[in-house]
Amino acid sequence: MDVVGFASAARWYTDxxxxxxxxxxxxxxxxxxxxxPEETEIALFRILQESLTNVHRHSGSPSVEIGLTVTENxxxxxxxxxxxxxxxxxxxxxxxVGLSGLRERVIDLGGSFDVESNSHGTAIIVxxxxxxxxxxxxxxxxxxxxxNSAA
Numbered sequence: 103m104d105v106v107g108f109a110s111a112a113r114w115y116t117d118x119x120x121x122x123x124x125x126x127x128x129x130x131x132x133x134x135x136x137x138x139p140e141e142t143e144i145a146l147f148r149i150l151q152e153s154l155t156n157v158h159r160h161s162g163s164p165s166v167e168i169g170l171t172v173t174e175n176x177x178x179x180x181x182x183x184x185x186x187x188x189x190x191x192x193x194x195x196x197x198x199v200g201l202s203g204l205r206e207r208v209i210d211l212g213g214s215f216d217v218e219s220n221s222h223g224t225a226i227i228v229x230x231x232x233x234x235x236x237x238x239x240x241x242x243x244x245x246x247x248x249x250n251s252a253a
Contacts, residue, residue: 107135107137107138107143108135108137108138108142108143108146108147109131109132109135109170111143111147112129112131112146112147112150112168112170113129113131115147115150115151115154116129116150116154116168119154119158123154123158125157125158125163125164125165125166126164126165126166127154127165127166127168128165128166128167128168129168130167130168130169130170131168131170132170132171132172135170135172138172138177138232139232141211142177142211142230142232145204145207145208145211145213145228145230146170146177146179146228146230148204148207149179149181149204149208149226149228150168150179150181152200152201152204153181153226154166154181155200156200156201156224157181157183160186161183161185161186161223161224162185162186163183163184163185163186163223164184164185165183165184166181166182166183166184167180167181167182168180168181168182169182172232173232174232174233175231175232175233176213176229176230176231176232177229177230177232178227178228178229179226179227179228179230180225180226180227180228181225181226182223182224182225182226183223183224183225184222184223185222185223186221186223187219187220187221187222187223187224188217188219188224201217201226204228208228208230211230211231212230212231213228213229213230213231214228214229215227215228216228
């Protein structure tokens with residue numbers, strides 16, 4: 103990833119994941135995406151890896167959608183599957199060792215980490231700032247686990 107950047111690494115990784123797992127992966131990355139700060143690219147790639155691992159191990163979803171949006175102030179990554187969702191007893195943001203570590207990394211970078219889950223699937227949504235934030239603001243966004251009622 104040091105040479106090619108997040109977008110190329112993400113496309114390669116998701117292609118290989120789809121081949122290995124048999125899970126259809128739809129990736130929506132901006133055309134001509136410039137390089138992002140190194141810590142941001144590493145965090146995004148690790149989140150992508152852990153999210154896809156969880157889809158493969160736990161969700162039973164036949165497909166996953168990955169989206170990346172970049173503005174001048176932030177980058178937003180979403181990874182969404184379409185199957186079971188997470189158990190309702192996962193309250194208070196206790197979402198597992200892998201996701202907990204990623205949440206800490208995101209918070210350390212001044213971002214937010216959210217998990218939205220219901221009986222139709224789960225979405226990991228991460229926002230990372232692209233400009234330096236004032237001291238103390240970075241830990242203000244702790245992220246949350248939302249259990250949405252089934253529609």
